[in-house]
Amino acid sequence: MAACSGAADWGLEVDMEDAVAGTERNLRGSGVAVLLGQESGRPAPCCPHGPTLLFVKISQGKEEGRRFYACSACRDRKDCNFFQWENEKVSEARLSAREEANRSYQPSLSHRQNVERYKQFGLLPLSKRKFCQECQQLLLPMEWGKHCGHQVLSDLSIAHLQRPSQLLCPLKNKKTNAQYLFADRSCQFLLDLIIALGFKRVLCVGTPRLHELIRLKVSREQESSVKSLLLDIDFRYSQFYTEEDFCHYNMFNHYFFDGEAAHEICRKFLHQEEGEGVILVTDPPFGGLVEPLAFSFKKLIATWRETQEEDHSNKELPIFWIFPYFFESRILEFFPSFSMMDYQVDYDNHALYKHGKTGRKQSPVRIFTNISPSMIVLPVEEGYRFCSVCQRYVSSGNQHCEICNSCTSKDGRRWNHCFLCKKCVKPSWIHCNTCNRCALRGHTCESAKAGCFICGGAGHKRSTCPNLPMTERAGKADRNQKLKKNKKIKMDTVKRPYVKHATFSRKKIKNKKKKNTLAC
Numbered sequence: 001m002a003a004c005s006g007a008a009d010w011g012l013e014v015d016m017e018d019a020v021a022g023t024e025r026n027l028r029g030s031g032v033a034v035l036l037g038q039e040s041g042r043p044a045p046c047c048p049h050g051p052t053l054l055f056v057k058i059s060q061g062k063e064e065g066r067r068f069y070a071c072s073a074c075r076d077r078k079d080c081n082f083f084q085w086e087n088e089k090v091s092e093a094r095l096s097a098r099e100e101a102n103r104s105y106q107p108s109l110s111h112r113q114n115v116e117r118y119k120q121f122g123l124l125p126l127s128k129r130k131f132c133q134e135c136q137q138l139l140l141p142m143e144w145g146k147h148c149g150h151q152v153l154s155d156l157s158i159a160h161l162q163r164p165s166q167l168l169c170p171l172k173n174k175k176t177n178a179q180y181l182f183a184d185r186s187c188q189f190l191l192d193l194i195i196a197l198g199f200k201r202v203l204c205v206g207t208p209r210l211h212e213l214i215r216l217k218v219s220r221e222q223e224s225s226v227k228s229l230l231l232d233i234d235f236r237y238s239q240f241y242t243e244e245d246f247c248h249y250n251m252f253n254h255y256f257f258d259g260e261a262a263h264e265i266c267r268k269f270l271h272q273e274e275g276e277g278v279i280l281v282t283d284p285p286f287g288g289l290v291e292p293l294a295f296s297f298k299k300l301i302a303t304w305r306e307t308q309e310e311d312h313s314n315k316e317l318p319i320f321w322i323f324p325y326f327f328e329s330r331i332l333e334f335f336p337s338f339s340m341m342d343y344q345v346d347y348d349n350h351a352l353y354k355h356g357k358t359g360r361k362q363s364p365v366r367i368f369t370n371i372s373p374s375m376i377v378l379p380v381e382e383g384y385r386f387c388s389v390c391q392r393y394v395s396s397g398n399q400h401c402e403i404c405n406s407c408t409s410k411d412g413r414r415w416n417h418c419f420l421c422k423k424c425v426k427p428s429w430i431h432c433n434t435c436n437r438c439a440l441r442g443h444t445c446e447s448a449k450a451g452c453f454i455c456g457g458a459g460h461k462r463s464t465c466p467n468l469p470m471t472e473r474a475g476k477a478d479r480n481q482k483l484k485k486n487k488k489i490k491m492d493t494v495k496r497p498y499v500k501h502a503t504f505s506r507k508k509i510k511n512k513k514k515k516n517t518l519a520c
């Protein structure tokens with residue numbers, strides 16, 4: 001059971017980890033939780049985004065009220081208002097109305113039709129290649145009339161068509177799509193790393209820009225043979241990619257919109273070369289729930305594993321899961337073999353998570369992976385350094401703590417060791433004698449709050465709360481043991497300067513394209 005994190009308003013200049021931890025805390029106490037694998041025998045009803053998920057309201061750590069089904073992909077009812085009580089009897093009439101509504105919500109053109117249109121589009125002379133920005137659609141000449149008065153881009157070259165993530169405007173809906181695109185620097189770093197690690201195929205789940213960069217590389221460099229398959233909910237990409245290159249997919253319920261045929265394409269992709277040389281790279285919307293994502297990724301892993309012989313069954317599908325650092329414990333709950341890299345992933349269109357004048361310098365987004373950290377080389381020219389004790393690359397500000405025997409910073413800043421808490425804490429924290437632990441300066445002391453975070457009861461803490469699910473307690477104990485085992489003694493304090501890099505400007509590119517209004 002996972003609490004539905006409204007995942008804090010990360011735009012606020014607060015200590016982000018505390019903000020999210022606070023949100024999780026509240027929601028563990030009360031909020032909405034998703035129940036996976038607990039459906040009562042019958043398949044979950046479908047909304048336009050595939051099978052819905054079962055949720056329940058929780059209050060003080062306990063289920064309260066009736067369970068209900070709601071959309072897996074949209075956290076805002078404005079985007080999808082599906083709702084059904086778990087045991088609700090739904091009349092035949094309502095069922096067929098729902099099916100009809102689900103059908104009508106689907107895109108008017110199928111993927112196949114879009115592929116055909118793309119072929120025709122490619123045959124047009126430059127002057128006739130137009131893209132409607134309002135409809136986010138490539139236009140064939142006979143359709144120009146329908147887009148009369150719309151903003152259109154003209155003279156689309158092959159280069160434009162090869163970079164659809166720059167042509168399409170990023171979906172801004174924070175709660176559903178949150179389409180934040182990698183800055184060129186981060187995208188190039190990811191691809192270089194993937195190649196250096198020897199991967200030949202990349203399953204891009206919600207990473208259209210990485211998919212695009214891989215294809216660009218292949219088209220530019222004859223010797224490059226990395227293949228990519230994009231799985232994404234953004235159907236606009238079907239205008240640019242064939243069914244072999246893109247599947248319309250919902251990563252919160254592992255749903256292929258184009259059914260078994262699309263599923264089969266994904267399966268084949270994972271199974272090529274007997275499953276060797278493939279990596280899954282995913283960058284889900286940050287507001288999404290970790291548990292359904294993990295559930296879907298495990299299904300993709302299971303598909304990949306079909307190729308593995310029994311004696312290799314403990315081999316893992318290599319994964320890069322890109323997500324903010326403050327979700328570390330949530331991700332490790334589901335994937336205990338993962339570790340978090342210090343590399344800070346930057347975005348082009350996120351005011352806070354990019355370098356440059358207006359952006360924060362420190363992006364909170366990291367790479368979680370089951371690949372050994374010692375194999376992941378981070379760019380020294382950007383200030384990362386290798387810690388020979390930890391056997392991994394770390395941020396320049398991440399100092400090795402002799403007492404913890406680890407490079408302990410999670411956010412790139414230098415953390416301080418607290419001898420009372422027996423661990424390193426953020427520089428913004430101080431030890432509070434009332435709370436008996438380190439906390440943010442100016443925090444409200446725990447004694448002023450109503451007891452345990454989960455049940456509100458006095459006399460015990462969250463970690464020993466009887467209402468904390470057994471699995472969570474067991475997982476915690478396991479992880480603590482594992483962490484202790486991994487600690488080794490040595491020191492490495494070589495400091496390298498931090499180098500800022502300019503990001504690629506979308507505006508500049510846009511300005512280069514001819515932009516006009518389609519006159520009738």
Ligand SMILES: C[S@@+](CC[C@H](N)C(=O)[O-])C[C@H]1O[C@@H](n2cnc3c(N)ncnc32)[C@H](O)[C@@H]1O
Pocket residue numbers: 073176177178179180181182205206207208209210211231232233234249250251252283284285286
């Ligand atoms: C944070 S963005 C990551 C984009 C990535 N940084 C890039 O530049 O390639 C999230 C991506 O996941 C996709 N997405 C959002 N919700 C999804 C869902 N339910 N299933 C599959 N993809 C989804 C978005 O369309 C978007 O491409």
Ligand SMILES: [Zn+2]
Pocket residue numbers: 047048049050071072073074080081082
């Ligand atoms: Zn829906």
Ligand SMILES: [Zn+2]
Pocket residue numbers: 132133134135136146147150
């Ligand atoms: Zn239009």
Ligand SMILES: [Zn+2]
Pocket residue numbers: 387388389390391399400401405406407
């Ligand atoms: Zn270290």
Ligand SMILES: [Zn+2]
Pocket residue numbers: 401402403404405408416417418422423424
């Ligand atoms: Zn320490």
Ligand SMILES: [Zn+2]
Pocket residue numbers: 418419420421422430431432437438
């Ligand atoms: Zn302390």
Ligand SMILES: [Zn+2]
Pocket residue numbers: 432433434435436439443444445446
């Ligand atoms: Zn306190």
